[in-house]
Amino acid sequence: MSEPLKIAIAGLGTVGTGTVKLIQDNLNVLAQRTGREMSIVAVSARSRKNRDFDMSDMTYYDNAVDMAENCDADVMMELIGGSEGIAKEVVEVSIAKGRHVITANKALLAHHGTELAKLAEESGVALAYEAAVAGGIPVIKGLREGLAANSFDLVYGILNGTCNFILTNMRETGRDFEEVLFEAQELGYAEADPSFDVDGVDAAHKLSLLSSVSFGTEVDFDAVYIEGIRNISALDIVNAEELGYRIKLLGIARKTEHGIDQRVHPCMVAKDQPIASVEGVLNAVVCNGNHVGTTMFEGAGAGGGPTASAVVADLVDIARGTILPTFGVPAKALEKPIAQPVEKREGSYYLRLQVEDRPGVIADISNILKDEDISVKSLIQHESNPGKSVPLVITTQATVETAMGRSLEKISQLDCVLEKPNMIRIVSL
Amino acid sequence: MSEPLKIAIAGLGTVGTGTVKLIQDNLNVLAQRTGREMSIVAVSARSRKNRDFDMSDMTYYDNAVDMAENCDADVMMELIGGSEGIAKEVVEVSIAKGRHVITANKALLAHHGTELAKLAEESGVALAYEAAVAGGIPVIKGLREGLAANSFDLVYGILNGTCNFILTNMRETGRDFEEVLFEAQELGYAEADPSFDVDGVDAAHKLSLLSSVSFGTEVDFDAVYIEGIRNISALDIVNAEELGYRIKLLGIARKTEHGIDQRVHPCMVAKDQPIASVEGVLNAVVCNGNHVGTTMFEGAGAGGGPTASAVVADLVDIARGTILPTFGVPAKALEKPIAQPVEKREGSYYLRLQVEDRPGVIADISNILKDEDISVKSLIQHESNPGKSVPLVITTQATVETAMGRSLEKISQLDCVLEKPNMIRIVSL
The missing domain is CATH 3.40.50.720 (NAD(P)-binding Rossmann-like Domain)
Known part of the structure; x- marks a missing residue:
């Protein structure tokens, strides 16, 4: 020895x-x-x-x-x-x-x-x-070594166990965000100041590293679009179930023809996607390799044991003499990333509005969407309560993010819209 | 260079x-x-x-x-x-x-x-x-390097995509084994002679390697208990759904106080287990590390692209100078495995019987189980057709495999039991 x-x-x-x-x-x-x-x-x-x-x-x-x-x-x-x-x-x-x-x-x-x-x-x-990244799950090793024969165009994951615990618990108990956050704090799953977790910053840190190691680009944290889970309501979660989705806080990095798109935000994910069933404090990372196809790594994303497991795995590598470039290729060879402009981001959207229940409301909203060339996919108004406030849920076909932003702005200003609308991105992965 | x-x-x-x-x-x-x-x-x-x-x-x-x-x-x-x-x-x-x-x-x-x-x-x-093992999924690397800080007491997985495709397709279409196998052959997911796959031998080969790398023991293929999926009927799959299970062909290696238990057989797995939602030709491997907890690797287990991806990952390691002991510790230091004796294997069981619908049948069967000290967990007879043949489904509490074997032998010999019973192990993971 x-x-x-x-x-x-x-x-x-x-x-x-x-x-x-x-x-x-x-x-x-x-x-x-x-x-x-x-x-x-x-x-x-x-x-x-x-x-x-x-x-x-x-x-x-x-x-x-x-x-x-x-x-x-x-x-x-x-x-x-x-x-x-x-x-x-x-x-x-x-x-x-x-x-x-x-x-x-x-x-x-x-x-x-x-x-x-x-x-x-x-x-x-x-x-x-x-x-x-993702605590005990050996995903950096998986990407940098185990899948080193592949090029990637997409990597995404559930990168924050606190948020996933809160969203899972909200769904299982029907309770609202604040109440579940409080419980998560009591259980030690959330910090006294939970903002790094629930506002998506922690997930964004991890995503920027995954992105770099997947695409061979310099780390570009500033380009990550970040939105947390504070605005998700119990009603959104019920609606998601009805529409066939689960709400997950995902970090998504995608290589597109316009540049690299990095984003952390709540997502509606089809229930039959494997990542939709990753529940509680678990983390998971999914990547699309050009040869291997879709591969998922799932496990404990935080905690003393899992984190120490990953730290010691690195130690084992060093003891064995395995010293690799930090992000898979020599740092000098990392490409400068070009961020995809927000105007090029496309997707479908879920909108939850609180509106006055009277004739003409849906026409007003539909006209705004029509003017931005946005097609409605579904429209659900379960309650009827003439003259009173009722929830209205709309999902759209794919459109560009900026058009959706402008529509939302105009919809918010309608007299019949009584509260700030909530928008959640529907992602197809 | x-x-x-x-x-x-x-x-x-x-x-x-x-x-x-x-x-x-x-x-x-x-x-x-x-x-x-x-x-x-x-x-x-x-x-x-x-x-x-x-x-x-x-x-x-x-x-x-x-x-x-x-x-x-x-x-x-x-x-x-x-x-x-x-x-x-x-x-x-x-x-x-x-x-x-x-x-x-x-x-x-x-x-x-x-x-x-x-x-x-x-x-x-x-x-x-x-x-x-598991085609493109970097699971050998995951166990041997990424989780090298852990000891394992359990590793299991869906290790044969052909069987998983057949079982998934049977569930989705309600068809029987033979019909779906034929389709799998047409699609190129099953060989002309499918026995290596559907009889569990291929999965057993892979399990013996996973077992060795997880437990630091010599490869002991001869100790793997092997049973394939030919006896799974469309009715079993419907029954499993009703009972809250999915049927999967799993390879399971477990370190017990009596030795190492290696087995490949159809399993009823609780539907909310992550492995239950691994569908189609996908493979997955799950391991329990003493520090990291449960970690799952999921992806493509066969095919030219995924397999080449894994072959080239090994090539990349060699090019980088990463030369590790084949099974994680030096081959001379691998322990001689002691196989757990079959008498020590414990679990719950699902039994599907085709019986004559008349008074006393359930009493006869229950007495046999009682004599072997086996507790019944549930008993379902949906159809009633006096004097005719009806299906009867029994699930048991945990018992030893040998007691179950003896009971099955006796039950088969009852006059009221009209066809060979089918037994599927219910596994808790």
Whole structure:
């Protein structure tokens, strides 16, 4: 056996602690699988409190950047989080010092992935991030290695377990968003400040990385269109069921003739699509390869165990000597992505309106849609309550997003429309 | 860039031809992704007929073993098939000559995997077989690398697309096995002699490899219990729906306290299990890791494109220098598997009987079950037709397989039981 592989861990939260334990509990198995002994030589955390693992062989650092600079580890695990500040510095310093880096930090890579990948390649070290996308599911490996013979035109997924839990629970219990969010917070599935999750930012971070590794383009987080799930009502979910759909927050990256379309928003997905049955906190990623066809990876997208599993999978690769370009091709060869202009985005739409129940309302709305060349696919008004407020649901045939936006603007201004309309995109995948 | 990687291909059927084209069409992309040029230097096939690809730079061999012996390739692709004979010789000779081997041959590895893995490791070459299990789905990579931080106690899957197509089609159309098999043959989804597929042998080959890579044990194909789908009737499928199940041919490998249980047979699976919605020719593999939890891989399990995708993924690994132990740990370290004795197998059962509709029948059957300590969970007799033959469906609580076998034997001998009973295992996963 060669020299033991020396590991430093920056950040001892749930994932950091889970990773330490996974490594300590499996030293023999890992050595057998990789042909190399491993040892955690240094750790750093915000406080030096007693931990429930044996730290006696590790050097403790108060300052993670200090550790990155001065410890003697071959591999740095950055498990601090955040797109700027200490996490970024730890990664940069570690790379400069010739250490391999493993990170679970999607925010950091979404904002600085291309430049960090270039630095890592110049230093001849790995910048590995399996844990940053879809937690324990080995999807970066799947795309970059297992399906390396393919070109992709589409990759999409359920990338945020919190949102998927909330949407699943809303459907199962008929309750509204706020109530279910509260329960998710109680259960520990949602943060006290849930905005990163429920507003779609976390999913967008992950999508930008999937997009890069699938299409061989630089990470382009700023081009991701982002919309969260706060506007989804219990009624939307009932309507979706009736129309044959499930509502899912999807991240979708598509290569079109006009450029790359990256978007995170609630989607109505046909119930018989495999992704429609991915429920609860589970994540899933689906990709379309030109040779392999459609392939789906499904599993746990978050949590200490699954994330540590992915972090240690990267460690196993490094111990085995598998050091690959961060995004599948050398960072310098990544293409500059051209974002598809919003005017070129096409799709069908679901509209839920709250209207006054009187003759002429449907004519007014239909005329607005007609003027934008939008064909109605279905129109459902279940309740009848003359003179009062009733829900009206419209689905459209495929149209361009900008035409839909203009129509919605005009529809909102009609006297008979009593509340802000809700629009959900119907996606065919 | 280093020296070009030289490839020889033995076998130019659908997969071989698809692989040649995939490589020829993607030389630049593959070079970019691996940092290495590639070139197909030799091919061998049963006949030297004109091929629809450019063979001018390749040496043609009539005899694949001769090619394995004498060509100057670094990598041999064995795409001939069959557990003995030429395929085996090509692999053995190639390994002895120090060539890496990529094979799609599950039969060969199911029967000789351990010994070939040892030979490959002694020669310091790869024996790669992503295409042998679940076609294009990168599940060997997923288990051996992406989830390498985990121990597994369960791996199962839909491993034969022909059977899954037939079962899906039977459910959708209400037709019987023979009729749908005929259609599958017309469509090219089933062979003229379909026995390897429909009798479960092909799935068992694949399961024995999954089992080995999941549990770190020697390949033990002989220990796989195998039962195919010929006895599934249209009525069973209707009954399954009514009871809340789908019928799937699953390969299941489980580590129990009594040893490893490997089995391929039709299963009733709860409809809300993700694997229950894997339909048509698709394959899927599910594994339970102790850290990651349940992870599912789903996609195309057969066909030229998907299989070539997996073959070339192995090629990409070799070009990148990723040479791993065939079954995840060094072949010499693979444990000798102990098969779980059949007396220890537990589960619930579905029984479909054709009985005479008269008083006392249910009492007779119930007494037999009582004597074997088997509790009835449900009993359904929809039709009433006094004195005539009617179907009777019974499901049981969990019991041991041998008790069920004895009961079935006795039930078959009752005068009131007019046809051979059909038993399907209800699995909880």
